[in-house]
Amino acid sequence: MDIRKLQKTVVAALEDIKAKDIEVIDTSKLTSLFDRIVIASGDSNRQTRALARNVQDKVKEAGGQVVGVEGEEAGEWVLVDLGDIIVHLM
DSSP, rough: OOOOOOHHHHHHHHHHHEEEEEEEEEOOTTTSSSEEEEEEESSHHHHHHHHHHHHHHHHHTTTOOOOOETTTEEEEEEEOOOOOEEEEEE
């Protein structure tokens, strides 16, 4: 999937669940591991888990791939690895 389309999908998924302080950082010139980091926060662990789930669902619907998810059980800090984009939710 095109990085711009993936980024738009992620940001839209976060906005759907009312994420706060959404920041997109371009890391393409800093590391070859991924091209973007998206950082956002929620009001509670429950909202953070909902944000992570919505990002995964919307990316899959758009034809993207979810490589992995960490921290979804507790919901305090969830990392969603989408390959070219890493999403940090706190």
